[in-house]
Amino acid sequence: QRSVHNTYFTLPVLFAMLSGHYSFTYTHPQNWLVLIAMMFAGAAIRQFFVMRHGYKLGRNGNPWPYAGVGVAVIGVIMLWLAPEPVEPMPAASADAVNTSVGGAIAYATLQPILAQRCYLCHGAQVQMKNVRLDSAANVKLHAQNIYQQVVVSKLMPMTNTTGISEAERMVIKQWFETGAKVD
Ligand code: HEC
Numbered sequence: 071q072r073s074v075h076n077t078y079f080t081l082p083v084l085f086a087m088l089s090g091h092y093s094f095t096y097t098h099p100q101n102w103l104v105l106i107a108m109m110f111a112g113a114a115i116r117q118f119f120v121m122r123h124g125y126k127l128g129r130n131g132n133p134w135p136y137a138g139v140g141v142a143v144i145g146v147i148m149l150w151l152a153p154e155p156v157e158p159m160p161a162a163s164a165d166a167v168n169t170s171v172g173g174a175i176a177y178a179t180l181q182p183i184l185a186q187r188c189y190l191c192h193g194a195q196v197q198m199k200n201v202r203l204d205s206a207a208n209v210k211l212h213a214q215n216i217y218q219q220v221v222v223s224k225l226m227p228m229t230n231t232t233g234i235s236e237a238e239r240m241v242i243k244q245w246f247e248t249g250a251k252v253d
Contacts, residue, residue, distance in 0.1 A: 077120060081112030093196055094151050107147055115140035153190075167241050175245035177206055177252045183241060184209065187232040198228075206252035213250040216242065 085108050089095050095104050114136045121133035167179055184203050190196070192203040201215070202208050209216070219226035220234070221243040227234055245251075 078113040078116050081116050082109040085109070085112055094153070097195065098151060104147060104151070107143055111140040111143040111147075113140075114143070167237070172244070172248070174248040174251060175241055177209070179241065180209070180245045181206075183234075183238045187227050187234040187238065190232055191228065210250065210252045213246060217246040217250075221246065 086105070095101065095108070098104055118133045118137035118140070121130055121136065124130040125132050167175070188203050191198045192201050194202075194204060201212055203212065203216070216226075221239055224239070
């Protein structure tokens with residue numbers, strides 16, 4: 071009987087275990103609602119699995135509506151939690167920064183690039199690897215690492231999700247090499 075009860079918790083438990091990778095679920099203001107909805111979806115999909123055996127043995131009808139409801143709930147959650155689209159920064163504004171002359175790059179020039187390409191994962195909402203880049207003081211603190219990640223190893227932005235351009239990498243390169251000023 072315990073096993074019967076546990077059955078409906080199989081998928082919700084899996085979701086809870088893996089949710090650490092999906093911060094937009096547990097950092098949401100209504101995270102409790104997200105969890106309940108995901109648990110409901112998991113239980114519904116599980117019911118599909120349970121009844122599928124009965125269907126094969128001719129004991130009940132095709133239980134696909136349970137799976138359908140579960141998937142529909144997940145779809146609604148995806149739409150609900152989807153981030154607001156970010157206004158793309160016109161590429162021209164980075165290209166317009168003349169990096170060939172070799173002058174110092176001001177923080178005011180650097181900041182919009184970081185806002186566009188980094189804040190998504192290193193801003194107020196999310197701070198991957200505890201790195202937050204939405205203030206001058208923090209950018210100064212992480213200057214060496216920013217240079218290393220964006221210019222030398224090019225590991226950041228991760229998988230270039232935010233579509234940084236070569237011109238913008240050059241701005242960050244020159245900003246760092248000319249003293250990494252933030253004032
Ligand atoms: C899509 C998400 C994402 C974006 C966008 C992103 N980062 Fe990251 N960043 C990560 C993740 C994830 C890690 C942790 C990587 C790891 O654990 O090795 C990280 C780690 C870092 C670190 C610490 C690296 C270390 O090992 O010490 C720095 C510095 C950094 N990012 C800078 C930036 C800068 C600068 C940008 C923008 C140009 C940027 N990131 C954009 C996801 C992102």
